[in-house]
Amino acid sequence: MRDQGIRVGMKRPLLAGAVVFLAVCHIAMAWSLHGGQGRSNDDLDRYWQIAGLHGSSSHSGDVEHAPLAPAFFTGVAYATGNRDDFRRAMILVMVVADFTIAAALAWGFGGPTAIVYLTLATPLLRLFYMRFDLLPTAAVAIGVALYRRRFPLMSGTALAVGTAFKLWPLALGAWFIGRWHEPAGRMAAVSWLVSGGVIALGWLVLDGIEGVEQVVTFRGATGWQVESVGGAAIAANDGLKSLRLESDAWRVGTISPTTSIVMLTLGTAAALAMAWLAAATRSIGLGWLSSVLALLVFAPILSPQYIAWIIPATAIAFTDGHRLPALAAACTIPLTVILMMGYGGLLAGESWAVWLIVLRNVMLVIAFLVCAAEIRRTGQRRLQIDSATSGLD
Numbered sequence: 001m002r003d004q005g006i007r008v009g010m011k012r013p014l015l016a017g018a019v020v021f022l023a024v025c026h027i028a029m030a031w032s033l034h035g036g037q038g039r040s041n042d043d044l045d046r047y048w049q050i051a052g053l054h055g056s057s058s059h060s061g062d063v064e065h066a067p068l069a070p071a072f073f074t075g076v077a078y079a080t081g082n083r084d085d086f087r088r089a090m091i092l093v094m095v096v097a098d099f100t101i102a103a104a105l106a107w108g109f110g111g112p113t114a115i116v117y118l119t120l121a122t123p124l125l126r127l128f129y130m131r132f133d134l135l136p137t138a139a140v141a142i143g144v145a146l147y148r149r150r151f152p153l154m155s156g157t158a159l160a161v162g163t164a165f166k167l168w169p170l171a172l173g174a175w176f177i178g179r180w181h182e183p184a185g186r187m188a189a190v191s192w193l194v195s196g197g198v199i200a201l202g203w204l205v206l207d208g209i210e211g212v213e214q215v216v217t218f219r220g221a222t223g224w225q226v227e228s229v230g231g232a233a234i235a236a237n238d239g240l241k242s243l244r245l246e247s248d249a250w251r252v253g254t255i256s257p258t259t260s261i262v263m264l265t266l267g268t269a270a271a272l273a274m275a276w277l278a279a280a281t282r283s284i285g286l287g288w289l290s291s292v293l294a295l296l297v298f299a300p301i302l303s304p305q306y307i308a309w310i311i312p313a314t315a316i317a318f319t320d321g322h323r324l325p326a327l328a329a330a331c332t333i334p335l336t337v338i339l340m341m342g343y344g345g346l347l348a349g350e351s352w353a354v355w356l357i358v359l360r361n362v363m364l365v366i367a368f369l370v371c372a373a374e375i376r377r378t379g380q381r382r383l384q385i386d387s388a389t390s391g392l393d
Contacts, residue, residue: 015111015112015115018115019102019111019114019115019118022115022118022119022122023099023102023118025118025122026095026098026099026118026121026122026125027095029122029125029126029129030091030092030094030095030125030129032126033091033126033129033130042130043130043131043132043248044086044087044090044130045083046248047073047086047090047132048073048077048083048086048087050063050065050069050070050073050074051070051073051074051076051077051078051086052074052077063211063214063215063219064214064215064218064219064247064248065165065166065215066163066164066165066166066167066203066215067164067199067202067203067206067207067211068161068164068165068199069132069165069166072132072135072165076089076090076093090132091129091130093132093135094128094129094130094131094132094134094135095129097134097135097137097138098121098125098128098129098134098138100138100141100142101117101134101137101138101141101312102114102117102118104138104141104142104144104145105117105141105145105312105315105316107145107149108141108144108145108146108147108148108149109145109148109285109315109316109319109320110319112319113315113316113318113319114315116314116315116318116319117311117312117314117315120311120314120315120330120333121308121311123333123334123337124304124305124307124308124333124336124337124340127304127305127340128305128308131303131305131308132165133166133305133306133308133309134308135165136162136163136165136166136168136169136309137162137308137309137311137312138162139158139159139161139162139165139169140158140159140162140169140172140288140312141312142158143155143156143157143158143159143162143169144172144284144285144288144316146158147176147184147188147284148284150184152176152183152184152185152187152188152191153187153188153191154191155176155188155191155192156173156176156187156188156189156190156191156192156193156194156195157191157192157195159172159173159176159192159195159196160173160191160192160195160196160199161195161199163196163199164199164203166309167215167216168292168295168306168309170196170268170271171268171271171272171274171275171291171292171294171295172275172284172287172288172291172292173189173192173193173196173275174271174272174273174275174276174279174287174291175275175276175278175279175284175287175288175291176188176189176192176279177189177276177279178275178276178277178278178279178280178287179279185279213257213261216260216261216264218247218249218260218300218301219247220247220257221246221247221249221251221255221260221300221301222246222251222254222255222256223242223244223246223251223252223253223254223255224251224252224253224254224255224300224301225249225250225251225300225301225302225303226240226243226249226250226251226252226346226354226357227250227301227302227303227304227339227357227360227361228299228300228301228302228361229296229297229298229299229302229361229364229365230253230255230263230300231251231252231253231300231302232354232357232358232361233358234252234253235252235354235357236354236355236358238252238253239349239351240252240346240349240351240354242254243346243347243349249301249303250346250347255300259300260300263298263299263300264298264299264300266298267294267295267297267298267299268295270294270295270297270298271290271291271292271294271295272291273294274287274290274291274293274294274371274372274375275287275288275290275291277375277376278290278291278375280375280378281322281374281375281378283316283317283320283322283378284316285313285314285315285316285317285318285319285320285322286313286316286317286320286322286325286371286374286375286378288310288312288313288316288317289310289313289314289316289317289325289326289329289371290325290368290371290372290375292309292310292313293310293329293364293367293368293371294368296309296310296364296368297364297365297368302361304336304339304340307332307333307336310329310332311333313329314326314329314330317329318330322374322378324370324374325367325370325371325374328363328366328367328370328371329367329371331363331367332360332363332364332367335356335359335360335363336360338356338360339356339357339360342356
């Protein structure tokens with residue numbers, strides 16, 4: 001017992017040291033951006049435009065984001081009052097969201113999970129801090145931590161709030177439904193359904209069906225985003241002759257609004273199924289990871305910052321013992337970093353840059369398939385254990 005106490009005592013300083021080191025790295029990255037003063041032509045400028053201040057113009061029918069995102073942009077814009085301060089404030093909010101994710105993971109799943117998250121997120125921080133994807137990710141991290149800590153009602157609400165910023169957390173609600181036989185699962189599922197229903201109704205009232213359509217079709221874009229699985233396949237087959245900037249993303253080929261909606265429907269169905277099946281494994285991290293990977297594989301747009309959605313899930317799955325799916329998902333991070341480094345070659349029409357995207361997407365598909373196999377294997381083992389326990393009773 002004394003030796004065990006010594007080992008635990010030694011681990012704590014090591015964990016604390018790792019957290020401090022990684023936190024300093026994250027803060028240093030945020031400081032290097034310094035609010036983005038003087039920068040332009042990136043997503044932060046688009047958020048400023050959506051806010052509609054000082055000559056920029058936007059209305060609900062021309063916004064590609066779920067309902068809370070434009071409200072958030074507008075709130076930050078009014079609080080800051082000018083473009084440069086808006087950019088600085090947005091980066092500061094993302095830094096807070098980043099550390100909120102780490103804190104939620106530490107609280108719900110333990111210090112090692114937070115360390116894995118901070119480590120995996122570090123290579124892509126420059127990208128993440130210049131977007132807003134960490135915000136809905138933080139809401140989901142809080143939600144799953146609340147569920148782990150036995151606050152199911154608050155958990156379902158947090159997940160619904162995340163969905164109001166970005167639609168991807170929607171699928172994880174199926175994990176709660178898959179745990180319906182447990183009181184906590186029922187409470188979380190009901191909370192998620194009610195909160196999500198209220199948000200959806202408000203969205204329809206404010207923006208109408210046209211506003212929803214603008215989000216799911218990304219403002220009626222007619223091309224495949226070049227980094228998506230479909231877009232990369234088109235670029236690899238036909239070259240980059242059709243590459244163009246459309247709806248603030250580089251796109252190739254042609255996709256109709258109907259096809260876009262069909263792809264989103266297929267991806268959502270696959271994601272819901274993965275989350276529901278993963279409930280049998282009792283690992284909410286595996287459910288989160290597999291459901292988002294399903295969405296990314298089917299999505300007609302796959303911007304590099306979307307990797308932020310899977311990093312906390314990867315950390316949870318890894319420390320929950322689902323090492324192979326977590327490692328497969330983690331491999332997409334350095335590949336995305338390399339992809340970003342070669343983006344100039346892509347815009348110059350270089351074929352090698354296309355194959356970087358294809359390689360990253362192949363890894364995403366492999367990670368998805370590994371998750372599916374892990375869910376099947378672990379779910380069957382759980383069923384056998386439950387059946388054996390039931391027989392003993």
